Amino acid sequence: MDWNLNFISEEDFKKHVRATIMKYGEKLESYDLRRFNSNLIDPIKLIFDKSVYCTSWEEIVNNEIFRQRDKSNNNDIGYFHQNIFSYFNGCEVPQAGWDVIYKNPNGIQMPDGDIVHTLYVEMKNKHNTMNSASSAKTYIKMQGQILEDDDCACLLVEAIAKKSQNIKWTTKVDGKNVQHRLIRRVSMDQFYAILTGEENAFYKMCMVLPQTIKEVVNEESGVKVPHDTVIEDLRKVAVLYCEKDDELAMAMAVYMLGFSTYMGFNDTVQPELGTGKDEMLKRIYEYVERAPINR
Template sequence: MMGWNLDFITEEQFKCHVRATIMKYGEKLESYDLKRFNSNLIDPIKLIFDKSVYRTSWEEIVNNEIFRQRDKSSNNDIGYFHQNIFSYFKGCEVPQAGWDVIYRNPEGIQMPDGDIVHTIYVEMKNKHNTMNSASSAKTYIKMQGQILEDDDCACFLVEAIAKKSQNIKWATKVDGKNVQHRLIRRVSMDQFYAILTGDDEAFYKMCMALPGVINSVVNEEDSVEVPNDTVIDELRNVASLYTDQTEELSMAMAVYMLGFNTYSGFGNKIIQRLGGKNEGMLKRIYEYAKRLG
């Protein structure tokens, strides 16, 4: 195993932070059953279009939808990783409120335009395009207020996924007017790491260490519970209620019932159109629909 080459965080600290981030995934690591799968109401027609257009199996399209649902709510957890790692960096504080990160250096921090400041106040975003105009204006005004209060500081909007590596004046609009200030800056994550550590490749080195540490944590006994999703099996059980139909149409019916179980033309009428007269089958389908809520 290669030696640890991150000077700004120990291997044990990094592993601890990765473990805490994985634990933040919380309920997203819980297994999906059919009710949870449909808790935000699946669009059955989109699911069927996607399956056909992308030429995937039912299992693939269902698993993709489960992944999408998990992924939709995981950005905050990755935000936790990006923000809270700085609690291990020399001179950094991760406050409970106010700013995402505050960095202080009594020896001074040189800005690209030549200014020397001793504190940087940071607002952090996962991606460069996640702020609307109102949010941008509010954040900029907050930064303006901080600089008026403390003329020995700079304010950074740090973006984990910026358009490019950069440390530039943040130009935006407030009340319809173009504004910018040399001490209010948009900074990509790699350049923020460089400011804190003095190493231009610090962020790169962290990224290179990350996969191995994640795998190490995930493979630790009982550290991460592997989800056991049952959605596709439950859908197949429902599809089996629609006898004398092709497997494809039976699965389509099970998917339709996720979103349309109370719609006109579904339930007993759809069974009649399929040629089904079995009252027991009808009762079981109604029970299924009721369980989906």
Template sequence: MAWNLDFISEEDFKKHVRATIMKYGEKLESYDLKRFNSNLIDPIKLIFDKSVYRTSWEEIVNNEIFRQRDKSNNNDIGYFHQNIFSYFKGCEVPQAGWDVIYRNPDGIQMPDGDIVHTIYVEMKNKHNTMNSASSAKTYIKMQGQILEDDDCACLLVEAIAKKSQNIKWSTKVDGKNVQHRLIRRVSMDQFYAILTGEEDAFYKMCMALPEVINSVVNEEGGVEVPHDTVIDELRKVASLYGDENDELSMAMAVYMLGFNTYMGFGDKIRGELGEDKDGMLKRIYEYVKRLK
């Protein structure tokens, strides 16, 4: 397929995609039971989810592993959205201060008719990730920048905005509604258009992305699919109670992840599941203790 992105070369785009995927590296390490429970699993929720959604133990455990990985991967996608601009003409991605700075000596026309030569950018993955305190702090930062430099605009750029937009950002500071024509809330597609002069620049990037990701993933020595051992280890714990495929045995294995020191999870478990033959309960406690 012919390369049709004028604002970034195919080599640079592929390089950036590769760097983003490499950031997935530590999340692609295999999950064992200790890592799975490192942030303390909620056994009650896990059992509710399994029953309500009518999934198998393997499915619900794999879903939880995916959720844990996905939580970290959001930061990596933020890296993709922000650092791609280091390859755009006139753009800088500073180490601190602002997410992106764009300078154009020929001038940048704003929707209200102003011409500025620098744009300072704060970037968010989603439109709803800022609370009122964070919004006020960011707005005050932008306000201060405009007071310091009257030849600039400040943009809050959202990768996932409610809609395509380039509007004055209205928010609250100290309980008062504030807005300024040079402090704007801009969706990612509109920001790409400002930088490139092409209305469909972001669309073009999105169309090129799947093929480039697949190319990088399939490279020799590329991304390895992890082999997670959580379900096997849970079944091992469950087998100490009885049958590793029995619902109660698996439930007890899950309960022990979070409740092994809770009152009642000793003698009463023994009473429910029978005598503690061969020190079975002790072995379970010792096994789970190693997960902490």
């Protein structure tokens, strides 16, 4: 494809996409029953969700696996949003302090007419991820920076903002509404525009991203495709309850993940699981690992 991003080279962009994918790391590892239940799932919720949304066991289990992976992937996407600026002219991504610092010796025009030469940036993935205490703390930090350096502005940049914007950030500190013309709330598209001078720079980046990700995944031998075995593992446990109908047998397999020691459930222990002193859940995992696949 033709490369039309003037603010980052194709080589650097692909390098950054590759680094982001590598950040996924262990989250690309396959899920078995032990890993699936490592933080203890809620069997009641899983069964409610399956019934209310009229999905199959395969679908509801795969959705839960996706949810678990997605929960830890947000930090990796934050890495993508923040560290791409290390390739932009005038930008620095410090190890601590600020997420991004941008310096322009020619001056940076602010919406209210001020011209500054440095921007100090805090980044958030979504507009609603800061509580009142965090907002106040960040605002006070920005106030302190402006008192220390009167030739700067401070930006709260949001990757997913409610709308495209570059506005004064109004928040509460000690119960009072505060704002300053050099402390601003900026959407990601507007931030790209400030840094590059191109109104559609963020849009252009988004247009080349899918193909670049595809190319990197195809090229990178270290990117593994997960093979999850959770549904097969649950079916192995369900076989132990074959006297029940198929639906309830699978429900029992799910229940045993969270309730194996609960009264009533511990009376349903099957001979195949053994009678050792180990915790019941551990015995279930060990049984799954040695039992043949049942389809």
